[in-house]
Amino acid sequence: MPILSFSSNDIDVITGKKTRTIRKAWKTPLKKGDRLYCYWNLVSKEKMKIFEALVTDVENISFEEIKDNDELAMQEGFKDSYDMLREFKKMYGGQIAGSDEFQIIYFEKLDIDDWKGDKIDEKAMITKRADILFDSGKFDKSTMCYEAALRLDPDDVYLLNKQGDNLSRLGKFDDAIGCYDKALEFEPDNEYILNNKAIALLNAGRIEEAYKASTIAYNYRPSSPIVLYWRGFILEMLGRYDAALRVYDKLIVIDGENPEVWNARGNLLTDMGMLEEAIQSFDKAVEVCLDDSEMDAGAINRMGNAYIDLGKFDEALECFNKAISLEKHNIDFLLNKGVVLMELGKFEEAVDSFNKVLLRNPDNEDAFFLKEECLENF
Template structure:
């Protein structure tokens, strides 16, 4: 039905130009004169939906249905509104009504299959998509949607094939390019994902979902400013878009701007208060900032909304271990019951057992705790193996050999070490769980210093150097020129200066930068190196008890011991050849002789002592590591010698470390 009202043409133009408020006002003006004007009702529903006002859009389209109760397209449009508001069951009902009024319509059947797919009825969805493709082989949409189903089932190669078929039929379909980008993101091909997301937004410059997906891919690629630009564009295109605010919050969080991150997360939660992920994000960020009561409020809200939200249990157990939260008997029983369920994804099995293990350890039931930690790590090992990513101790030893060979005494004394003159960087290195977070917090409590957490930037510089010379790191260092190294160093200096513009010293506590101390020495000959050391058994056990997610070497005590041995070997090499002074600091000394050890630490950073460094736990900075709750407390010694609680379980580890390092443990 065409609307002959000249005002409608103007309204349509406003709609197409995304002048939402003007278009909405125009529709309401027409409807005041003609409440049953069907085209205007349909257009108003589209405008409301475009602004995220799905409730209003549904009410409007239901009015249209009352005007024309046999119009199949109206039932389809009502299904679309319910689908857009994630009311999948309601959407399915409306699509079935549309299908009953207009059978064999490919668009209605396609939308029905999409809703079935997103509600979990995969087999029926696939059957409908295949029937549409069989009847309409030249239609691109069912090819793309079938690709989406295959992607959801993890059949990524088949999904890409379907997407390519859809793109061939309709090269200008932005949604297909967006789907290809999503698939490449899921398999870790970030550059390809960015390419296809960019194609999607170039084809359709009013595609907020693709803008948001592009922002997330750019975030993964460390292109923060570009990511912010596209996330902001997504919000401009769709003002009520909680996922874009979530993305923007994640960008700010990774930039170290926790305050702005929390602001964006809260905006998202205001738009979608029933979204558990948003409350978990707020709770996690509040924990990073040390605002524990508010963190608990949001984390508990997330559990109310999603009782099986396993990450939240991990967030809360970190608080519980430090006496900041008490699990109820019901919650503990819930975790035990969930951990026993069959068919859980391996990642959830792992999270639940790490959580339960920490709770049992807190109660002093160490054997039961170890059993949980073993289950958690076995699950992670299984996942890594299934993905073809198991830890290879021999390959890692070869990698360490290459580092030692490449960064030899001759290179460390060469002219390349002129580097960048800045004295700002402090690199805090060591094994994870060796006290790096505590050391960073002490340094950052000094009025002239700041901490930036675990920056991945030095690893990125190594990758960039590798790309420059088309050679693997570390062998690419042999081709590096002084000008290239200075340029890379300058990138890092600009980055940390932007994060902490007023600080004279800036601590980067990425622990595995011990792998790159040779490169760091060439880039920053005036940098300060702090090496955190701790009883090897305490380190290895703590790593085993920690959920590092994608850290491949942490899934078994055998792998952890192999990694530790190679770390120890490399640090011995750096002590021999590095032109920079390495300040070794022992966790045990920091705990038992805190003031004296802290004074030496601050001096090693080129700073004069300040008493604020004794009150590090009172700082208001952001901490985003597994120790984020622990470092908000005064120094305590309960973590020293904690391996003894698990002595029988650690016998093979202890014997292996003794054999390789000649170290005795009392």
């Protein structure tokens, strides 16, 4: 019973794109017609059977012939022969000699009804792998897995929605919208999918259409926090500030312990020129954070900008110091701190802040000219 183990990164195997592999020849080499039992990560806790296959052809080749063969390596999905060699050394514990025999094994995946061993839920297995890759931010690989799962069940609403989310993160908004539209054929009242479609339309620059999708979602679930949050943002993008503020005010009643809600409201109030109210919202966002890891440095920075516009420079400086304590190398925060120090007449400290900006970005013209202005006031 020949067993092959593939790594978690070898996604082409799951999608059916890859139907061959190169392995060190066993004592009893593989031959055409042999049945393969294929697994993910055979020697780890993540061990999982992925399919059975039949060997369709075999080529015998020495390690000397493959170790510098870039073309062969790239056909196998490696960047070059060095990358392939590194993988082989890891696979075989570094125990490879130039005379060692390898095999290029060609195989064909068998339909699950033709398996001789334990059968698996192939769609569930592929979906699980896709979800893990998605949660890890490996969207280029997870989209391949969702695509493979959809080939098994093209009408699965969960998969269509997840593939839409995945494509959105890859910037393929039109394709994502197509996935959401197909999912909505089966569940037209699913507010989460409608909301996801609205976000994709917004990112595609189709703001009026995003608003229409958001309205449908809102009509189905007018108290959904996620629908309200994005509805407020879309209204803001449309310049309908008063309507957006009413949405955020409704959202605060429902989800008032969420700092992102208060941040969004503060941003809107800043754009509306309602600076005192904006500061109150930003302040509330900080207050409801459970710990510093949840604090939004960007929101604190915007609070500082609002204080500057109100002429409250000491309060602004306190905000910028807090934001910098959370993101100590953020150039925008350091630059803003320098500006407010200049307003307070603390030119030497301002120069120090501008120097930190220039250390990170020597071509920052704002920091350079503001520093020169400070030096003239010493």
